[in-house]
Amino acid sequence: MSKTILCQVPRAEHPYYVQDIDLNLYSIEELCCYIDQNLALVDLRFFGESLQAWLREELGLGGLADRLRDADDEDGLKGRIMAVNAEISWLDPTEENTIRRELDKIQHLPLAIRMRRKGDALVRYQKYARAIECYRQVLGMLKDTSLGEQFAGIIYHNMGVVYSRLFQMDEACECMKNAYERLHSMETLKNYLYCIWMSSGEEAFEAKADELQVDEQTRQEMRLQIAGLQQEQAPEDVDKALDSWVRDYHRQTGM
Secondary structure, three states: OOOOOOOOOOOOOOEEHHHHOEEEEOOHHHHHHHHHHOOHHHHHHHHHHHHHHHHHHHHHHHHHHHHHHHHOOOHHHHHHHOOOOOHHOOOHHHHHHHHHHHHHHHHOHHHHHHHHHHOOOHHHHHOOOHHHHHHHHHHHHHHHOOOHHHHHHHHHHHHHHHHHHHOOOOHHHHHHHHHHHHHHOOHHHHHHHHHHHHHHOHHHHHHHHHHOOOOOOHHHHHHHHHHHHHHHHOOHHHHHHHHHHHHHHHHHHHO
């Protein structure tokens, strides 16, 4: 939000833990802010018994907790979100209209698209393992939808990017291969070839480029880009860098 609002309710002694992004919330204001800025991560389950208990026991907002408990299917996600915001008049009229319009759009999206949006949001928070779980769920839904091969290609592409950030290059290659077979775009072709180079080396890159009939100009551009990346990523203190990468991997995967 662009405005500044003083806390209208005392902060909680014990925070509410948002598992999706490993975030602790201590106030109703923080809860409103999280919800309104992360609509892709919020579903009906978010407003379940654990949140209701926290509102009642930690913030003394029993009335709001009861409204969330008694909400029915007709209230939907929009009704629950607006109830939380209304508790402290968090939104001004313009912001409220914006949120309502966005929620109306979300309400009519197929579940597979909503799950894709959740996966993309998790990537932005660097919660890579959780994003992959979302993308795999989406792929499992596609046979029962009319979203088509292009949508599947986008999911494979996004999942391949995430695997590459986790340095799981074999998995990244397989995803990028699936993405290229569906999208046939220059971006997915290059990403597929990048993954092959990172996974199996330059010789494998050249062999696959021959197989896919990639022109020499594109290959040379990619060679220069890869050489530049390798030079930028070579750390002076290898032991320190490795330790940092390991900690980052555990943070991203929750392992």
